[in-house]
Amino acid sequence: EAQVTQNPRYLITVTGKKLTVTCSQNMNHEYMSWYRQDPGLGLRQIYYSMNVEVTDKGDVPEGYKVSRKEKRNFPLILESPSPNQTSLYFCASSYDRDTGELFFGEGSRLTVL
Amino acid sequence: KNEVEQSPQNLTAQEGEFITINCSYSVGISALHWLQQHPGGGIVSLFMLSSGKKKHGRLIATINIQEKHSSLHITASHPRDSAVYICAVKDYGGSQGNLIFGKGTKLSVKP
Numbered sequence: 078e079a080q081v082t083q084n085p086r087y088l089i090t091v092t093g094k095k096l097t098v099t100c101s102q103n104m105n106h107e108y109m110s111w112y113r114q115d116p117g118l119g120l121r122q123i124y125y126s127m128n129v130e131v132t133d134k135g136d137v138p139e140g141y142k143v144s145r146k147e148k149r150n151f152p153l154i155l156e157s158p159s160p161n162q163t164s165l166y167f168c169a170s171s172y173d174r175d176t177g178e179l180f181f182g183e184g185s186r187l188t189v190l
Numbered sequence: 191k192n193e194v195e196q197s198p199q200n201l202t203a204q205e206g207e208f209i210t211i212n213c214s215y216s217v218g219i220s221a222l223h224w225l226q227q228h229p230g231g232g233i234v235s236l237f238m239l240s241s242g243k244k245k246h247g248r249l250i251a252t253i254n255i256q257e258k259h260s261s262l263h264i265t266a267s268h269p270r271d272s273a274v275y276i277c278a279v280k281d282y283g284g285s286q287g288n289l290i291f292g293k294g295t296k297l298s299v300k301p
Binding site: 110112117118119120121122125135136165167169177178179180181183184186 | 223225231232233234235238276278288289291292293294
């Protein structure tokens with residue numbers, strides 16, 4: 078079954094404790110991306126990757142890092158989480174950046190105390 | 191920056207009604223996506239358009255590139271269509287790979 082898998086789905090953590098949200102897709106997609114969703118602000122792009130070892134910033138990259146060492150995985154790293162990073166996070170992938178249908182993960186709800 | 195505007199923000203309909211959700215954008219685009227998000231959070235891609243019209247079941251999406259406008263229509267609406275519908279555009283002139291989202295239209299279909 079074609080899918081994008083995120084883990085963890087729910088996480089409560091404390092300020093400053095490094096965490097990683099994993100994202101994996103099984104469709105051999107080139108394009109992967111991370112978004113955060115906040116009430117009143119909608120979805121905003123954090124980082125995206127066009128292919129292995131190719132990543133770029135979206136609209137709200139501050140406080141986040143990503144890596145794309147393998148085609149299937151695109152982890153989101155919060156080196157020193159802060160309360161303003163409390164949000165619902167989505168990973169998505171598509172065959173290519175311009176015309177491919179987007180496939181979303183189920184979301185990861187992160188709370189930073 | 192409000193490069194993608196959706197209307198209405200909220201919409202309540204009776205089961206069976208024809209529904210239209212609008213999306214206007216101010217940038218040149220290479221593609222437009224319509225997404226559906228049900229309560230509970232999961233997001234599903236409904237359509238991706240670069241021109242013309244697409245139909246899937248009771249859903250129809252159209253795009254007018256010259257007018258920078260897209261519409262999502264739902265025929266014979268049903269309570270299970272209750273969700274947030276989100277428009278997103280791939281900015282042709284912007285950072286490669288960057289998507290810009292509208293804030294969504296919350297649809298509630300009453301039985």
